[in-house]
Amino acid sequence: MQPKRLQQDVQTKWNSTQYMIESLIAQKRTLSAYTAEYDLPATLTANQLGLLEKASTVLVPFEEMTREETASSASVADVIPIVCVLKHVLSQENEADQAIKMIDLMKSTLLDAVNRCFNDVESEPLYSVATLLDPHYKDRYFTNADTLRLGKESLMAEVGKMEEVLKTTSETTASEPADKTPRMEALGTSTSSLGSIFDEILEESQVLPVPKITTSAQIQVETYLSEANIPRSDNPLLYWKVNQPRLSSLAAMATKFICAPCTSVESERLFSTASNVVDERSRLTSETTEILIFLKKNLPLMVM
Template sequence: MKHLSPRYKLPSRRYFSDTALPELFERVSSHIHKLLDGTKSPVSFTTDIWTSNVSLMSMLSLTAQWLDDEFELHQVLLCCEECPGSHTADNLRAKFDKMLAEWKIDKKRVHVVLRDNARNMTKALDDGNLPSLPCMAHTLQLAVIEGLQSQRSITDAVATGRRIVTHFKHSSLAYSKLHAIQEELGQPKKRLQQDVPTRWNSTFYMLQSLLEQKCALGLYATEHELPAVLTTNQWGLIENLLSILEPFEELTKTISSSSATAAVVIPEITALKRLLGRAADTDRGVGTAKATLLEAVQRRFKDIEKNPLYAVATAMDPRYKTCYFSAEVKDEVKRVLLNMLDTVDTSASKPTPDQPSGEPAAKRASQLLSVHAEILKESASNEEERLLGSPSSVQLHRYLSELPIKRSEDETVNDVLKYWHENKTHYPALAPLAQAYLSAPCTSVDSERLFSLASNVIDEKRNRLSGEKAEMLLFVKKNLPLMVK
């Protein structure tokens, strides 16, 4: 700049910190306020608590998402405040009340808050009269850990694999020798994956990377020393274990999408339980783990069909409707829907002729997807009933009588939102329910990804950054793209 324009004075760090950042924060904040004020739709939230490992700072997040009248999904970060002191339920409840008051969001507009399974967070939201659901990914993590720890042979094989990966992680010379062997075998040069305790799927990827490099590791062990070696029996155990964990990994990817909704919980868990209940050739040596996984999934997700937040969301998703409910639960869900529709005035709304909905074609089948196809086929043959009466009940009958839209490997929530955008005039009584219940996420992934970003903002070289400045930086980083589409 001194060469290009000698008279230009470069702004100081203090200018950006005390002037530019607050001004930009206010502009973005005003834009978010306009978005929230411009809709009366119910709003869903995610929340999480993060503690920095380079400073004493803890932060509490609150992200919001809702569907507008055109069924377009809006996702924003509302707050990422410093949370000093003890994280008791009373302190957290006061924080949530303060956040909602700052954004002028009435509690009646709060559809649901996605949280982790911590007792203090659960109690805080219950005491604040805020409906909440646990993060599905966290619950799935607990179930998988139970399964992995149920067999000593599995824990031993995983521990041995971890020691092998650690050996290569700590030695660049060992990796160079392994890469040379991979090149001799005509394999691509790949590094082994290291697992972390807080993500079960990292263990899956670690075992997968070991199995891919089985031949290379065998040749390496004949010429060089390793801290541990997997036996033939352990290699077979790992292969079978990966087979039963593959549906869990597929499901984790599905629900970790920022656009995944609460509607997927009941269908995915139903398909997962059916898949785990089947005997397979790959069960040899891992039967106890598979049985424990099934028991853990059944126990941790036992009441999801009775939860209206899950049940109504599933029924309003045109991919699922009531196909995944048992006969008794199906009748109960329909009664709940009719009671909700009784409060909606549809006297001025008349159904329009059926409009074709787009059906994405499947590219390839997966284990979970094939089970979904079975369940939908069984339900279609049993869906023969009549609901006569009010216009809203007629709409509900017509909606449930239609075949669910086809599922595919690369489907997204956009297919669902497109369906409701095209059919909102066809089902005017059902559209408000879809708008509310399909706005709810099934995980707190949005808040967790925010704190992955926070660890890059508050690092070792910026460990004295104030909570106020950190919040403004994160708020602008997350929400600025909404203003510059």
């Protein structure tokens, strides 16, 4: 067998514990053979390894969501749907997990922590409006009817302000039925095992009846929300580029909200990029350094 080092966890990075457990499980046969051959005094029992496998399964959704939320393309619009998916996964009853009290307690503790940490996320206009403007999610992933109503009111208010700035949207063009929406360019095939959970929540969510609408802003919002969601692999910004002529105010709002990142990870990576560019290049001027950093971070966006 090829030599392989076991992962060690890092106290400041929770997902390193998940990687440590995974590496230990992957090498359990090798470790069992080694401990048996050399008669080591301390080793993991079969029950302990089984418990680690169950714990790893519970932590997998958190690890996947962490990777998605720290990606360069992650948006503030992803927060509410991801919290909804985590709650859904942790709330699912599993007879195998319930039979192991420690795993059942682990899931309930994590669910309480998610509820406590993200209790007010749907009430924040930044998150709610961004989620409503993302054609992946719209109003399908809100868990509270009151926060959804407040989010729609905030969206209406923002669109009304945008209409005053643009002065180009009319009720006639906004209320016209949409033509067949072309398929957007894919962002890439997702390897997440939670894709089915997103689809399941989307199918379970009920489309509320459309209220009586009187303003151009309401017409645009209700027309947009009544249409089918796009697949998660499609690019939301390309969707708004295609639909900008008929939903001009919403498209302008989408470019304002969806571009906001949901974490500070990408900005922290920028400092690492600067360090890598300047490292061992002591003769670089500040102007050249700035240009190189700009190209490094933005060239992939220009050649898409």
